[in-house]
Amino acid sequence: MPSMTLPRRPALATAITAAALLSACGKDPKPAAPAVPEVAILTMATTNVALNIALPGRTAPFLLAEVRARVDGIVQERRFTEGADVRKGEPLYLIDPAPYRAAVKSAEAELQRAQATLASNVSQLNRNRVLVKENAVSKQEFETAEAAQLEAAADVAAAKAALDVARINLGYTTVTAPIAGRSSVSAVTQGAYVQGSAATLMTTIQQIDPMYVDLQQSSSEGLALRREIAAGRVRMEGTDAAKVSLQLEDGSTYTRSGTLAFSGVTVDQATGSVTLRARFPNPDKLLLPGMFVRASVSQGVRQGVMRVPATAVTRTPQGTATVMIVGQDNKVALRTVRTGALVDGFWLVDDGLKAGERVIVSGVQKLRPGTVVKVAAAPAAPAAAPAATAPAAATAARQE
Structure with a gap:
């Protein structure tokens, strides 16, 4: 009998060891804790923003004179060079x-x-x-x-x-220049018959230094600006409020700044716009009448406004503007805001945010309200540009 029980002990130990190993392998590992998303924020603070509006326009001469015949007769001489500058009173034609x-x-x-x-x-x-x-x-x-x-x-x-x-x-019979300026193409030649009764056009003279730029501003934009001024949110700061800069047809910037000569008081019924006229010095004769330009017109300074980067603002299907903010407990919350003008890549926030609140400016794509996040070092709000431009289309896109 002893000879029969001894071989069983090693087999039993082996079976127990294998069972323990199988039990250890079948046990589930402990799941790792999910990573806390990290976001960049911008702490809200009020600042003053210069409001400029970009408007299309065309150049126009400061003075325009059509030289016409005042007596009947045959043109004997043309005494000026076409396209040249002429002085006031300089002889242009001689009629017999x-x-x-x-x-x-x-x-x-x-x-x-x-x-x-x-x-x-x-x-x-x-x-x-x-x-x-x-x-x-x-x-x-x-x-x-x-x-x-x-x-x-x-x-x-x-x-x-x-x-x-x-x-x-x-x-x-001696036709003289009524103004000083640049002459255009002669409409009559030597030997032509002109009539004073018909006021035959002979040539045109344009004074192009200084030069006018006629701009068109929508009446709604003008109305919004007047309301901002009346509410004290926009102030017109002396002569700085009338400054106008110019971008030429080739995209270059005109080196000299202009001033706002006047703003129209009548709305064009066909276009719904008001005419603004700016005056620019043009000693180099770079600006010519009829050129298409874009002007940036200073329209005051918005006081005590908060700015949010455009990338941080999302909109619902209904067009409502929203931002993600981080609360004191580092939880994400969705906030509805009312935006004003888009100025230099930043939305001006009219309502919905308070100074000191933290707005998420990056990493909002996969966030949900209530999510706990890790806040990166909060960057300081960038200083407002002294001459930020508010395009006309963006100014009109005001969310109520």
């Missing part, structure tokens, strides 16, 4: 003056005749004045002589006026 010189001489002769008649009548009147006292002539003869003298004086006045007209018409 011969008929008008003859008219002046005829008017001079008529004046001399009228003056001679007047002198004769004055002498006759003086003689009759003495004779009527001596009853040498009748009172009727004296009155007739007096009327003749008055009529002769009127003839002299009419002759002088006719001579003045003749001299003026002779002067019109």
